[in-house]
Amino acid sequence: MKNTPTIILVYPQLGENIGLVARVMANFGLDDLRLVSPRDPWPNPNALQASAGAYDLLHRARLYSTLDASIADLHYVCAATVRPRHLEKKVATPREMFVSLTECKWGILFGPENAGLSNEDISKANDLITIPTAPDFGSLNLSHAVAVCCYEWTQVQPLRISPKDHLSPLATKKDVELLLDHLETALDQKNFFLPTHKREKMIWNLHSIFQRVHLTEQEVRTLRGIIKALSTP
């Protein structure tokens, strides 16, 4: 499967969970693990021990200091979250989501054990996935959430959407981040984000719109042209 998902653990806390994640990825044939600022020093002997032999996958795991950097080369990212969020994004189960994926480089974000993904983290994702759990005991162990997603991935028969469906290739996350930076700078010059205390939430909402639309490279260029044209006096 060319488009096997990348697993991105954002601020993971326990080395043991990282090891269990590596193990279950190897069980289901996934091989690209990325870590964003793990709490404990890396490499972590607890991770190796819990991986039950998935050493090669752990040794190849890439370390990043920011979420943005960790997903820069991907075309599509979904965020795994248990809680309904006050962001306008599609929410689907892994089963619903995975069947609709195109042949792009894609990944799944998982948050830290204690708190899950922040709204800012989530704003970087195209879509949300939620594994349906009991309302009064909904918080899955990190490695269990990854296990379910990996298993579900092996169960779906992805729809192979022809590359012709996209006239231009999908933009990378880096392209979209640069577009959003451009927009933010242009809006700052017009003092758009007022009052200041609402700035952060307004920016998340903007990210949310432009991440979930799955922009192509050409569309990113078009939107940057629009920002430039509109803000030129």
Next chain:
Amino acid sequence: MKNTPTIILVYPQLGENIGLVARVMANFGLDDLRLVSPRDPWPNPNALQASAGAYDLLHRARLYSTLDASIADLHYVCAATVRPRHLEKKVATPREMFVSLTECKWGILFGPENAGLSNEDISKANDLITIPTAPDFGSLNLSHAVAVCCYEWTQVQPLRISPKDHLSPLATKKDVELLLDHLETALDQKNFFLPTHKREKMIWNLHSIFQRVHLTEQEVRTLRGIIKALSTP
């Protein structure tokens, strides 16, 4: 769900895994855990610690000295195993198996961490289920195997959850058309659509972006605010 499966751990070794099993059962709404001769004394503090609060389920877990005793009251039992066995039994994936279950009292057997179920244990089961895994790294963590089965069970008999897809109402087509008219007018004032013969296609492309993102009413207001802010000298 009348026929929620019973989970039977046969000779489990690590208290931590028993706790993780209890946690994921509670996550997916299962509540009947049975233990056949766990290696370490029961109750096991490691199990309580790993259960992340699923104490009630652990306290109600029943202890048996033999596999036969643990399944005596059930009508149907399947055995989870990773390896093909030289036994004449139906082998199915959890997905294939669970959809065919009738409303009886039923359970799933999971073997010990080091060796899995023996052929004798397996001979007590009606059928086998196998979670498909990588041929060269097939051995799932015990709690991961239970997690996948519990998850798969909820997918057959869905839990009632209703993630709020949209907190703010979706914009009407009329709202989106007005937004696009606004953008088009602002861009015309900046002579954006040049050369003229490309104008029509450029406008289609803009429509394509903003129609497929399923904007909410609030997002349409935000985007109109942005167009106004950017195009104000």
